[in-house]
Amino acid sequence: MSATATASAAPDAAVAAARVRYVLRLADASLVLAQRLGEWIGHAPALEEDLGLANTALDLMGQARLLLGYAGELEGQGRDEDALAFLREEHEFLNPTLVEQPNGDFAHTIVRQFLFDAWQHELYTGLTSSSDERLAAIAAKALKETRYHLSYSSGWVVRLGDGTEESHARMQGALDALWPYTSELVETDELDRKMIAAGVAPPMEPMAAAWSARIDAVLRDATLARPAAAIYRWSGKQGRHSEHLGYLLADMQHLARTYPGATW
Amino acid sequence: MEHEGERTDGWALYEIFIRARAGLDHKHVGSVHATDARMALEHARDVYTRRQEGISIWVVRSADILASDPADADALFEPARDKVYRHPTFYDIPDEVKTL
Numbered sequence: 001m002s003a004t005a006t007a008s009a010a011p012d013a014a015v016a017a018a019r020v021r022y023v024l025r026l027a028d029a030s031l032v033l034a035q036r037l038g039e040w041i042g043h044a045p046a047l048e049e050d051l052g053l054a055n056t057a058l059d060l061m062g063q064a065r066l067l068l069g070y071a072g073e074l075e076g077q078g079r080d081e082d083a084l085a086f087l088r089e090e091h092e093f094l095n096p097t098l099v100e101q102p103n104g105d106f107a108h109t110i111v112r113q114f115l116f117d118a119w120q121h122e123l124y125t126g127l128t129s130s131s132d133e134r135l136a137a138i139a140a141k142a143l144k145e146t147r148y149h150l151s152y153s154s155g156w157v158v159r160l161g162d163g164t165e166e167s168h169a170r171m172q173g174a175l176d177a178l179w180p181y182t183s184e185l186v187e188t189d190e191l192d193r194k195m196i197a198a199g200v201a202p203p204m205e206p207m208a209a210a211w212s213a214r215i216d217a218v219l220r221d222a223t224l225a226r227p228a229a230a231i232y233r234w235s236g237k238q239g240r241h242s243e244h245l246g247y248l249l250a251d252m253q254h255l256a257r258t259y260p261g262a263t264w
Numbered sequence: 265m266e267h268e269g270e271r272t273d274g275w276a277l278y279e280i281f282i283r284a285r286a287g288l289d290h291k292h293v294g295s296v297h298a299t300d301a302r303m304a305l306e307h308a309r310d311v312y313t314r315r316q317e318g319i320s321i322w323v324v325r326s327a328d329i330l331a332s333d334p335a336d337a338d339a340l341f342e343p344a345r346d347k348v349y350r351h352p353t354f355y356d357i358p359d360e361v362k363t364l
Contacts, residue, residue: 048296048307055310
């Protein structure tokens with residue numbers, strides 16, 4: 001192999017590896033949040049909410065399956081969606097830290113959902129013009145689901161924020177608690193930069209601005225105050241997670257790990 | 265005025281009507297609980313259209329529906345029983361007409 005060929009092959013391989021990680025980030029965000037929402041089944045405040053949360057969880061699960069399947073193909077090492085979902089370790093999960101946060105009370109669940117839906121809405125909108133046609137197609141399909149999720153969660157944010165004294169206090173408390181996890185959503189790291197340069201990921205600034213504007217508009221309607229930016233930076237999307245993900249994965253993975261290859 | 269199904273905790277019952285396909289009427293499919301009409305619409309979507317049952321949803325507060333009293337059934341519906349001439353069954357339909 002000539003020196004020039006090696007030189008050009010190395011960056012290509014780096015971009016290919018980065019693309020696998022980028023798709024896993026998208027997949028893990030949906031997968032982990034789906035698992036969290038699933039915990040509400042049988043416990044939601046009303047039968048109708050039970051179904052609503054389950055529907056959202058199933059939408060996210062569907063997105064995760066498409067994305068994990070694609071990541072497995074890109075990786076080319078024979079790992080399918082199940083292997084990627086159930087046999088990876090905690091540090092190999094690349095979801096933003098926000099989505100692994102516990103359900104807490106209904107206010108925490110709704111605020112987490114709203115902050116994430118608003119972000120995923122911008123992300124999928126941007127990804128529909130990705131140079132990666134497969135990702136663009138998945139994003140176009142998922143965007144329709146996310147639009148509904150966002151309408152659902154922002155409706156609840158306004159209803160509870162601008163509700164009773166009790167509901168307002170709980171919503172503001174949840175917002176204050178979860179806000180520190182939002183900075184990593186809109187920050188560009190090395191992997192993002194590689195994918196933006198390759199035209200795979202949309203540029204971050206316009207998405208971040210649109211996300212921020214939507215948050216402000218809904219919080220205004222909800223009479224909730226936007227918390228100040230937090231100093232500590234979470235970096236779940238680089239595989240460094242809060243203490244909660246390990247427990248979630250233990251729940252999610254134990255069946256598949258106890259009975260390898262089990263089907264039903 | 266007290267309505268059946270009216271709650272005191274801010275939630276109310278809504279009746280759900282779904283149009284299955286273009287050209288069909290909205291049909292009553294059931295009810296959901298919600299605190300406002302928008303939530304009722306979302307709940308109806310989540311509860312009643314999970315399996316592609318519809319393309320359009322109406323929600324109506326159950327309390328806004330005035331229903332006939334079953335106790336009045338005799339007065340309301342009995343008198344129609346012996347008026348068979350109201351049915352359009354006394355016409356001779358020409359054989360050529362197929363789709364009536």
